[in-house]
Amino acid sequence: MALITRKLLKVIISLQLIIWLPAPTRLYAESKTVQGNQKQLQDVQTHIKSLQKELTDKEATKSKTANTLRDIEHLISSIQHKILHLKQQQSEISNESARLQRSSELLRSEMLAKQIQLGKLLYFQNLISKSDYLSLFLKQRNPDEITRKLYYYRYLAQSRSAHIDELRNLHEQLANLILNQASQRDNFQRSQQEYFEQMQLLATEKAKHADLLTTLSRETDQKHKTLSRLKQDEQHLADLIKRLNRQLVQKKTVVPEKSSGTVILHNSQLPSATARNNSFASLKGKLRLPVRGELINRFGSPREGGGIKWNGLFIRAADGNEVKAIAGGQVVFAEWIRGFGNFIILDHGNDYMSLYGHNDTLTKRAGEKVRGGDTIAVVGNSGGNSQSGLYFELRHKGKPFDPLTWISIK
Incomplete structure (x- = not known):
């Protein structure tokens, strides 16, 4: 662009001032100037076409960058919405965690009570050895008493088995509660980390594309101004060449300048x-x-x-x-x-x-x-x-x- 402007400055100065030369020299110079500067004008026009193409490409890149920036901003908005929803879930998870904590404490209390009851059953059952069963028959006591004691022994055995099953179920419930609580906490932290990483990445991309869009806007504005100036110079140069051509046609003979x-x-x-x-x-x-x-x-x-x-x-x-x-x-x-x-x-x-x-x-x-x-x-x-x-x-x-x-x- 600087080279074209410099050449154009030479052309315009030469066309505007050459007319003061002595007549024979000036006519020759004018003729040569017109012929030579037709090429200069073509060069300016070629540069205008090249600049127009470059401007079209820049505008296309600018439009594409603007669309990309729009998509990034939509993604950022979507993730921000998800983060807001995640914060709402965090409150719900906190409430659920408190509820699970209370349930865990109740289960632990219930397990402790069941363990105490089971301990008592085991204690009574240990008091009765296998010899007690034999003594009931060897001593030949009353059959009703034998039946009652056998029923009692059977009750102790069944109660022990039931307490053991209940205690096992309580252990499983407590383990599931703890696992569920840990799973919810891990899922929340993982989602939060994932969203924050996406936000950082998108924020970087947004800044990069915003800077690019600013640069492209500045460049296209400058090229528009340059193109407008070149078109004005082209018209001015063309008018000067036409005017000089008309003057050359009018000069049938070389007339010496009069004092x-x-x-x-x-x-x-x-x-x-x-x-x-x-x-x-x-x-x-x-x-x-x-x-x-x-x-x-x-x-x-x-x-x-x-x-x-x-x-x-x-x-x-x-x-x-x-x-x-x-x-x-x-x-x-x-x-x-x-x-x-x-x-x-x-x-x-x-x-x-x-x-x-x-x-x-x-x-x-x-x-x-x-x-x-x-x-x-x-x-x-x-x-x-x-x-x-x-x-x-x-x-x-x-x-x-x-x-x-x-x-x-x-």
Whole structure:
């Protein structure tokens, strides 16, 4: 994108300013510029198509990410609902655990009572040995007494067996209660741990997709802005090429430029050092021309070709003369471009810029800070100009204005 913008800047500057060249040189340069920059326009259009495709892909990825984020949020909501339900179950489990604890205590008490009763039965049964059974018959006592004692012995045996069975059942019930209580507690803890782990995982995924969605939104917004700017530049460039084509068609013959009859001014003073923090607007009427020489073309004077006027000044000067910065600022452009040769632009802040063309050598690079009076270039005739000198222009918010309204010539 930076490369396309840089190329477009060269094209626009060359198309806007090339018209000040001498007629034969300018016609040739204009023709070459139109032919060459048709390719530049195609490059911009190709880049627009590529950016549109990339934007479509980004939008698709953004939509997919948004859908994934929506699904994750639904899952998080579902798990949060399950955790809420689990908390309700926790209260129920606590109540059930208390009930089971009470039941366990009752069973233990009942088991203790049964154990005491069984102990008593065993005690009485041990008092009666097998010899007691024999003595009943050997002593030949009353049959009714024998029958009664046998019934009693049988009752003791049956009661002992019943107590043992009941005690066994109580043991089994208590074991089941303890097992059930432990199972409920384990199930709750396992479910709780599982839900918390899922929540942590989903929270991480949600943060990751949310960040991705934010990044994609920022990138697509930037690409929309870039695409809009490229389309505007494309239209502007196309309009400039059409206008220049119309001018070339109208020029049947090369007409030498006529003098306007204006007195040629001679400049002998150069810019002096100015503080970097001085606003450019405060220097109005105090500025000097950037080079010593003759002012042979002025802003707004008519040019051949019909309806075309000068956007700046041309100062005829000797090769090798130093070109000075008219005021403090920063170099924003310093390269060779078609039609202007070695070209340099200074940004003075508050949308004020100064432009210097046809230099033989540039002594400053883009990004460097300069002060008024600093040497920024050396006079020449680069870019196909027929005579040595400097093209000089002032602009505010991109529009050229008459430098002589700001400059004092001495």
